[in-house]
Amino acid sequence: MAQYAILIYEAEEGYASGGEQAWQQAMEAHGRFAARVGELGGKITGGDALQPAVTATSIRGDIVTDGPFTETKEALGGFYLIEARDLDHAIAIARECPAPYGGVEVRPIMDTSGG
């Protein structure tokens, strides 16, 4: 099995304006997604939701700044680490990943264990 990250990019104001209910719905959708991954023959090996981008601190060289690395309308809001047979399988899984206010990006994990 190959390893992939599913990176979830969404407009944060979607959750801000949707309130508690929007958040609750998203959490339930993620719960269902986690079950679906197994049904699809994949496996979740890690992942989490991130606090909003305003809580980010960026460090480049010696300089520490308030805010995310790049200001974009859709911010990285969470991620999964998954195992899948190949890219097509990973895409089939990622298609079902909830991202009501944006979308997801699939990235292969680099194998650095070989040195």
Add this chain to the structure above:
Amino acid sequence: MADSQPPADRATVAVAIAEAHRREWAFVLAATVRVTRDLDAAEECVQDAYVAALDAWARQGVPRNPAAWLTTAARNRALDSLRRDRTLRAKLPLLIVPEPVRDPAVPPGGVPAIGDDRLRLIFTCCHPALAREAQVALTLRLVCGVTTAEIAQAFVVSEPTMAARVTRAKKKIAAARISYRVPELAELPDRLDAVLTVIHLLYTTGHTNPHGANLVRADLVERATGLARMLRQLMPDEPEVAGLLALLLLTDARRATRTDEQGHLLLLEQQDRSRWDQADIAEGAALVVQALRRGRPGRFALQAAIAAVHAEAPSYDKTDWPQLLELYDRLLIAWPSPVVALNRAVVVSMVCGPEAALDDVADLERDGRLAGYRYLPAAKADMLRRLGRAGEALLAYQEALDLADNAAERAFLAGRVAEVQQPAER
């Protein structure tokens, strides 16, 4: 000596190798990839096999089955180098090559599951996770064996740019684990559409070379037709494959008549129909029948059907325009593209008159997706010219002229500008 056949002369061998390169490259490479599970390594081995053939065939004569000879040579090289330096391959993950017996991609009664890896190769090159321009470059490089320099020339980019594009795409295939396989039945329609689109794009780039001086690039056109033939042989039951091959043949049948001796563009109505290639038309028309027989035809089958109506019309005036309009209506449903809508508008102008068609053109101008598309003002200009609205026609021709790069098309539009200017100035 018993084992020394009279050596084949160099010229014979050179011709045989050039022929084998054009016809068998995809087969040899696709089979070798299965051994190396690395596209670059496979390419090197195949390249070496062709070089080795130069000497071997001169000594032993040209083998009866060049593809089998080259495949064996390339695969042996691959096995040798795998034994020698396993470590070299650790940079990128190896391609995932599912076993053919487990490959559920074979449609009932369709492609034989074992024996031919060319479909795997072409579906890998045209994987939707690759950008269209990368799909095109990879298909030419890996399936057709065209050099990066030649691809760069065909697409008017520098050689380093094209080399970087090909390298990036190969790296993504390996790193993102794009499988070396034919898509499963459920994903086949979409995936096949990408393959057909790439082949069609190669054809149209060759057919109307957008920047060059000549209207046709015979090499690209022949590559595209060759690919369509190969795909037809490998997927004989796919109506859209038959449709694509038919479309290319029917369009190409008119190749010799698209320009006059001076290279000036000739419209359909000005072309000498007696010089259209009747063999291509007959083959294309027969394929259209097959493609349409299966019901719910796709966009390539419908485009081919449209091309067949034109090809079989005894003259421009005797073209069956109502049937064309019906086909365009169906095409617009199968493929709701503004370019199709524009072509349909031209047919509307023949069935219902230019006045009615101008309404459709106005809709397309408002729609905005065709902004900068030279055929929109050109079609509009022609409708206005036919209505005798010379002043408006002039403006539209001028707009089309500003957008056209191809020398033959520019010359044609400049001629039309001069033509409508005359009555306007009187």
